[in-house]
Each structure stands twice: as C-alpha cells, then as structure tokens.
Amino acid sequence: MDRIRITGGQKLLGVIPISGAKNAALPLMIASLLTPETLTLENVPRLADVRLLIRILGNHGVDHTVDGKRLGDSPNAGQTIHFRSKEIVDTTAPYELVSRMRASFWVLAPLLARAGEAKVSLPGGCAIGTRPVDLLLEALQSLGVDLEIENGYVVATARKGLVGGEVNFAKVTVGGTHTALMGAAMARGDTVIRNAACEPEVKDLADCLNAMGAKISGAGTSTIEVQGVTSLHGARHSVLPDRIETGTYAMAVAMTGGDVLLEGARADLLQAALDVLAQTGADVLPTELGVRIRRNGGAIEPVDVTTDPFPGFPTDLQAQFMGLMTRAAGSSRITETIFENRFMHVQELARLGARIRLDGDTAIVEGVKALTGAPVMATDLRASVSLVIAGLAAQGDTTVHRVYHLDRGFERLEQKLVACGAQIERVSDPG
C-alpha cells in the first residue's frame, strides 16, 4: 500500500495549477445518463473517484472516450471526456460499486428520468458521520417517485415518468439539490426547489443541464425553478476549478510560508476561506491568472471559524484549516456544523505535536511553536490532506499511510508540491 513521505520545513515557492473540481465533475458525469446524445466534459480531473464513476456509469450503458493530448495543450490541462448513454442497459447500481463512492448514489434521479426505474445500493464513501439519504429520497417522492428499501437497496419507480412538484429541503444538501435538479429537468410540469444548496458545483450542474436543453433558473440561490422538458440533448461543458484544492494549497502556503500562484483558481468560489486566510496574516492576491498566496515570516494569527453551507466557510476545508491553526500564535475555535464526527484528523494531528481539545462540535486549538514529524494515518479525503499540510510545516519526517484517500480527490498532489520546492514523495511497498 502506498505511503507519502514528507520532510518538512521548506517554503513553497512557484506555481500550482488548479484542476477541475471533483465535486462538480462527478454530478456532471452522472448527468450524461439523461440524454442518448454525447455530453462532452472538459477540464475533468484525473482522480480515482472519476475512474470509479466511469466504471459505474459504464455498467448502466454509458460509453466514454478520452481525448488524447493535442499539440499545444498545457501539460496541466484537464481531460476532455465524451460520454454517451445511447441506451440504459442496466438500472441497478450494485453495492460493490456504490459503497466505494457516495456520490454514485446520485445516479438514482437520472435513471428514473430515463428508464422509469432504478435500484441503487445505499451508499458508502468517506467515514464522516452517518450521512443519511433521507432528504434525497424525500425530494424524489415530491417528484412522484415510489420508493421501497429492500435488502440495502433503494428500489424506485416512476412508471409514467417524474412529475414536477415542490421540493422543500429541511436542511441544505448538495447531493439532494443535485438529485432534485436532475429529477426535475425532465419531469412533467414545473418544480420549485426551496432551501436549495447554493454551492458553485450546483450552479455548474444547472449550467450544464441548461446547455443540454433544460429550463432551470435561480441555481446558485436558495430557490431554484425548473420547467420540465421532454428530452435533453448533447452539449459541451467545462468543469469549474476546484475551490477545495485551491483552499488546501492556499493553507499549505500560509503554514509553510512562501509565495505561490494558484493558477486558474477563482477567488469568488471560496471568498469566505480566503478572507479567513487574510486574517491569519497571509497575503491573498487575486490576479488575472489565478490567486496568489504569500506569507513571509510573521506569526500565524489565530482565527475562529465555523463551517457553513456556501457561501460560508466550507466543511471540506475544516481539517486543513485546523492544520494551519496548530501553528498559530494563540488559541482558536473551529466549529463543525455540517457533519458530526468530522474530527478524525484531530488525533493524527496530535501525533505531530498539535494541542487540540474537542468540546462537542467545536475543536479548541492551542497553537504550538513547532510540529514534529511522525507516522500518521489518513482517515478520509480532506483529513488526509490536512496531515500532508501539517507534515510540510513540521520539523523532520512525516509518513502518511493509507494515501488512497488522497488519490480520490487530489490530482498529482506530490508533483504539484515538489514543483514548489516541497520534499515529498510516494513510497510503494513491494508486492
């Protein structure tokens, strides 16, 4: 099993190209189930989750081709992939696949829209809290879907097609909003989605669906209106830049010191996190090419943070920010409001010498003068990258085990960091 070995203490200097967003690419790929024509996605990141979803979609009958490199392409360009689901050949998404990636549960809505039925295993994914799917299922029921739970599977039918309706989310849910959008796009009649997630990835999905012929307005706000259409057609769409990858590297620079241009990043996608970084003492400079982050000496100021749905501070940057706060000149409070049990990184950060106390949904972090390298264990995608960041700033060597978590969501992590002067390498065990 691969490990990542880091020798800490280097400043980061240079350019890091930001990849297409995993959390946008996944629902966009799933949207290809909605049309028999070709959906071409550009700027798709090279990630384990993308490869797994390609397998899952292939099982339903989606063919894909990946464009080869073109003369003049930047070596950092994302992939262009053409998806075509001429016919849905199988409406079952089996446990073996869905249990490995929660987002694959979202095939439910487009399978229902296209085939009138779907049988999808209850999901797995990152171990961050119980993560129920009740709100996704309620949304589908509001669109006329009949549901049963049988042997760990959701068995859903909409024999006469989906029908428009009112979807009122009791809690903001990104996956629920994706589900409602994909269900409503081809429903008979109009749908209003209230308390919708405002995340940029929801807007990206709606933009793509509109390019495919859907009639969606208000995406990016908490009320979305959808006029159902009878069919969708092919389209071409570019995946938006990854705001979580952007914030992750920004925090790495704020922690190690240095000066890095996050090329292709869009500040408007993570303004709350960038504002917090500026309060910690980092220079945050949006430029035409991306976002530049700089910190030269000076203390890391402690800042209190509470995670919130967009446009608030993202839960997917909570672990990384905690890594930064472990070196702050004072005490900070980090409150997690989106997922319970999303503090698994705390005990691993403690192995590097961090001083963190948990009080319910709040972590109280007492900044220390220095972290020291140690072997640590990655537990989930974002937690594992917080350990990498901390390792980059620690004295001595850190080894991060179970790096397959990182490969799910960070494209060419070691290469991007090495190019900026970090001492980080992947070590594979023989056999």
Ligand code: UD1
């Ligand atoms: C997506 C992101 C994930 C991010 C999260 C919150 C992808 C692939 N994943 O996950 O990286 O951390 O948004 O920004 O895009 N909930 C319910 N019932 C439901 C659905 C959700 O109670 O049916 C709860 C969840 O347990 C959680 C909250 O709602 O407490 C938000 O979850 P949600 O926004 O749905 O997260 P995901 O879409 O799974």
